[in-house]
Amino acid sequence: MNNKPEYDVIVIGAGNAGLNAAIAANEDGAKVLVLEKAPEYLKGGNTYFTGGGFRFAYNGIEDLKGLMPEMSDSEAAGVDVGSYPQDKFYSDIMRVTEGLSDPELLQLLVSQSYPTMKWMLKNGVTFVLMYKRQAFEVDGIHKFWGGMVVESVGAGKGLIDTLFELASKRGIDVLYETGGTKLIVDQQARVIGVTVKGSQGYKDIYCKSVVLASGGFQANPQWRTKYLGPTWELAKVRGSRFDTGDGIKMALDIGAQPYGHWSSCHSVAWDLNAPPFGDRSIADLFQKHSYPLGLIVNVDGKRFLDEGADFRNYTYAKYGREILFQPHRAAYQIFDNKVRHLLRDEYNIPQVTMYKADTIEELAQGLDISPEALAKTIQEYNQAVPDDIEFQPAILDGKGTKGLDIEKSNWAQKIDSPPYYGYAVTCGITFTFGGLRISNNGQVLDLSDNPIPGLYAGGELVGGLFYYNYAGGSGLMSGSVFGKLAGVNAAKEAMTRSD
Secondary structure, three states, X not given: OOOOOOEEEEEEOOOHHHHHHHHHHHHOOOOEEEEEOOOHHHOOHHHHHOOOEEOOOEOOHHHHHHHOOOOOHHHHHOEEOOOEOHHHHHHHHHHHOXXXXXXXXXHHHHHHHHHHHHHHHHHOOOEEEOHHHHEEEEOOEEEEOXXXXXXXXXXXHHHHHHHHHHHHHOOOEEEEOOEEEEEEEOOOOOEEEEEEEEOOEEEEEEEEEEEEOOOOOOOOHHHHHHHHOOOHHHOEEOOOOOOOOHHHHHHHHOOEOEEOOOOOEEEEEEEOOOOOOXXXXXXXXXXXXXXXXXXXXXXXXXXXXXXOOOOHHHOHHHHHHHHHXXXXXXXXXXXXXXXXXXXXXXHHOOOOOEEEEOOHHHHHHHHOOOHHHHHHHHHHHHHHOOOXXXXXXXXXXXXXXXXXXXXXXXXXXXXXXXXXXXXXXXXXXXXXXXXXXXXXXXXXXEOOOOEEEEEEEOOOOEOOOOOOOOOOOHHHHHHHHHHHHHHHHHHHHHHHOOO
16 A cells, blocks of 8 residues: 655645635745535635635724735724734633633634734735724724624635635646544544545545644534534534534544534524525624614513623623523624614625614514513613713713613614614524644644644644634634644644655
């Protein structure tokens, strides 16, 4: 049998993490193959379905101009981006994960976030400010909030198209409709190849090191129910139907260490009538993230969470979970005409499930909610809204209710200006938090905390970063940082091995 390596590095998965791993490995001289389980017309994994936002540490506008060299002085003068130092990034993740995020992994993510953005820019990825999603205009200045201010040009689709183009220019091979099924290990417990399944059946491809970047198990209803719990099989999948936990399983089968919050995930408010998996023509626009400006009620017309607890960046990934366990797995975001112009672009797509009415009772009827119950909820809420605090959507304004069972902590305005708008949402799962344990050089660890020779990982299948909740933009940043790290070190190991 011919076990001669055909490649230095095989990367399993062709999303943001996998393609950055492949580019980084190739940059260091490795011959690289990328395995993409999806057909070419469905390439790109979960990344394709994202808004393209990146959370990274920066000191001010000059750092951002370093990522967007075409930014003019007049554009820079018209924005307030503040700063987002490393300690703030670190503390934000620790705060939303209840202090459970792995400190060493998190410090790597934080410290390498801006350098990795610069590296991506150098390689040809371009960025712009997130005007429509992360800023409100205040006195003629676009004030950015929530620690995430930059997105890739063209959002997730643009990022994937760019990364594939960069990989192609480097001569990196891609096999479509080819998924990894087993890691090949020699007698020294070293990973030396991958058994793949393609259109012609099974085949062994040998290499010197492997990078796993094939995502979480969010598209696997059996695993969702097993690890996340009952009812999760009924959640809609925001993104790729191909992220079924294959890379995680392959690694566990050879003794890799499971790590992280296996019973939790990133999930969001997702259009009630969205398809079971991501729609590539709609991408992330089925999400509905302007809820801090209004109220969320269930089919009984009752509120069940604090819409204004924090900027949506720090609450949206856990609030989807709350919706899943409401009656009929449904909720309704209610707004009045005062804030309609502030809603994000996703509320304007033709495919949106919404109803508009001139009275609350008529709105309830259109949404199939009890008119009496919704009217009572709105009336009690309106009475609890203070009149002496200014509404300021670009900051935590402290305009909170008083006397309700569930208070609204910020941005509480009376819902009293018709027409009224109601948007029907359910739970859309983005990615799972449980995965594999890696070292500080991206190498997968075994059950005894020893590195598995020849095996690295990046992206959603890295466990230990996110627990319970998530901060917007940290997923793509994590994929880029740990994808690059895995690619660099996989190439380094490959180039020093003799086979």
